[in-house]
Amino acid sequence: MDRLHDEHYVRAVTRMGDERAVVTNQPIFTRNRIKLVNQGARVDSALFDRLVAHKLIPRIDECLDVENGITRQVLRDDARKLLDDDPALAVLRADPGLLGRTLRAIDEIPLTPPIAFKLTVAASQRPEVYNHSLRVTLVALHLAVKSFFLSQKELTNLAAAALLHDIGILHIPPDLLRPGRRLQKSERHHLYAHPISGYLILRQYAEYHPEISRTVFEHHERLDGSGYPRGLKGGEISRDAQILMLAEVANTVFESSPQSQNLAKLSVLLRLNHKKFNRDLGNRLIALVAAMQSGHREDDDHSTAFANLSRLPPRLDELAHVFSDWSETFRTFSQSTKNAATSLISLVIDERLAELRRTLSDAGFDLDQVEAVADAVSEDPEALVELDILIGETRWQLTDIIHEAYRRMSDALNDSAGMPLPPPILGWLERSETRLSQYPRYS
Numbered sequence: 001m002d003r004l005h006d007e008h009y010v011r012a013v014t015r016m017g018d019e020r021a022v023v024t025n026q027p028i029f030t031r032n033r034i035k036l037v038n039q040g041a042r043v044d045s046a047l048f049d050r051l052v053a054h055k056l057i058p059r060i061d062e063c064l065d066v067e068n069g070i071t072r073q074v075l076r077d078d079a080r081k082l083l084d085d086d087p088a089l090a091v092l093r094a095d096p097g098l099l100g101r102t103l104r105a106i107d108e109i110p111l112t113p114p115i116a117f118k119l120t121v122a123a124s125q126r127p128e129v130y131n132h133s134l135r136v137t138l139v140a141l142h143l144a145v146k147s148f149f150l151s152q153k154e155l156t157n158l159a160a161a162a163l164l165h166d167i168g169i170l171h172i173p174p175d176l177l178r179p180g181r182r183l184q185k186s187e188r189h190h191l192y193a194h195p196i197s198g199y200l201i202l203r204q205y206a207e208y209h210p211e212i213s214r215t216v217f218e219h220h221e222r223l224d225g226s227g228y229p230r231g232l233k234g235g236e237i238s239r240d241a242q243i244l245m246l247a248e249v250a251n252t253v254f255e256s257s258p259q260s261q262n263l264a265k266l267s268v269l270l271r272l273n274h275k276k277f278n279r280d281l282g283n284r285l286i287a288l289v290a291a292m293q294s295g296h297r298e299d300d301d302h303s304t305a306f307a308n309l310s311r312l313p314p315r316l317d318e319l320a321h322v323f324s325d326w327s328e329t330f331r332t333f334s335q336s337t338k339n340a341a342t343s344l345i346s347l348v349i350d351e352r353l354a355e356l357r358r359t360l361s362d363a364g365f366d367l368d369q370v371e372a373v374a375d376a377v378s379e380d381p382e383a384l385v386e387l388d389i390l391i392g393e394t395r396w397q398l399t400d401i402i403h404e405a406y407r408r409m410s411d412a413l414n415d416s417a418g419m420p421l422p423p424p425i426l427g428w429l430e431r432s433e434t435r436l437s438q439y440p441r442y443s
């Protein structure tokens with residue numbers, strides 16, 4: 001757990017101490033049993049340098065009390081407020097039976113004092129993480145109640161995992177996750193580590209281990225093995241993690257704009273990702289978002305899509321180019337390489353791209369005929385909106401494939417010390433990444 005005692009988290013804790021009373025409930029020592037802080041002392045930014053310089057005993061979450069901390073009552077009130085204030089979530093409270101089970105599950109989430117403390121740090125210093133987690137919890141519970149016959153205890157476990165799924169993010173440098181910030185290759189490992197950090201935090205407490213901790217560990221895995229941290233596949237991934245994944249997808253869609261495109265975005269996203277997510281849960285989510293969106297006006301979507309019309313041909317060309325560049329690279333590379341680990345990576349990329357190409361062609365989007373595609377939609381507002389979203393999602397998919405390749409490459413490098421990256425593959429990854437970074441998502 002030492003790796004979790006990091007500067008970013010200590011910074012967040014001491015900053016919280018500047019805003020409200022954070023007081024030690026026991027003395028804090030260094031590993032060498034030197035007393036650093038007395039019991040009953042107030043902890044704020046003035047203590048940051050002292051706390052961050054040592055490994056602390058006990059752990060920082062275990063020796064601090066905070067004024068107005070998160071309790072189950074606060075969680076329930078915050079969930080209720082989110083349901084009342086956010087029009088997109090209104091449908092979640094329409095069914096009184098379902099609402100009752102949802103709130104009860106939240107009400108029963110086990111909260112050990114150290115985890116309650118951590119949630120208080122999240123709510124006060126990283127409110128976007130706290131609110132995201134609550135929204136994921138509400139959507140996950142809805143999907144679970146509608147899709148499975150679960151006991152109240154099972155729902156409570158799911159609620160706890162959903163609430164705590166991103167708790168490891170509190171240990172990532174907050175700057176990295178600023179909206180609009182593109183992560184550099186060297187920074188991505190911070191992000192990939194957060195399910196592991198979350199697992200390590202929860203593993204310490206019998207209330208969360210092993211079920212809830214496992215769900216948190218697996219929430220970025222994908223059914224086709226393209227996820228992280230372990231690249232698990234299909235049934236290796238727990239039911240609750242499969243629910244969480246889709247609740248996250250829903251939130252990604254809710255958080256992007258314009259809202260009136262949510263349903264179209266979600267269905268494109270699930271169609272392109274049909275190998276990654278549980279199909280029944282995906283359909284359930286579509287039904288939920290359709291209900292959330294019923295009655296919205298579509299005129300705004302159409303005008304946005306027409307405004308993007310002139311950029312369609314270059315965006316389509318660019319996508320087609322990423323694929324054709326790969327075909328050429330793969331052909332040359334597979335003739336020359338003898339290395340098993342890098343061949344495997346190139347086969348994975350090839351398979352993922354072939355799958356994506358197939359899905360796109362099933363959706364009526366033929367990459368060899370981009371001009372015809374652009375012409376066909378230019379007069380049809382519905383088709384234009386859909387193509388606009390499809391392009392955005394395809395770019396996102398390609399970026400995911402590139403990131404997966406880099407992850408697999410660094411794993412392979414760790415296994416066979418010092419093996420150089422194969423230049424042709426690396427070249428394609430870099431060229432494609434640059435190409436795809438030229439337009440923001442949903443531009």
Ligand SMILES: [Fe+2]
Pocket residue numbers: 132136165166248
């Ligand atoms: Fe998340």
Ligand SMILES: [Fe+2]
Pocket residue numbers: 165166194219220
């Ligand atoms: Fe996450």
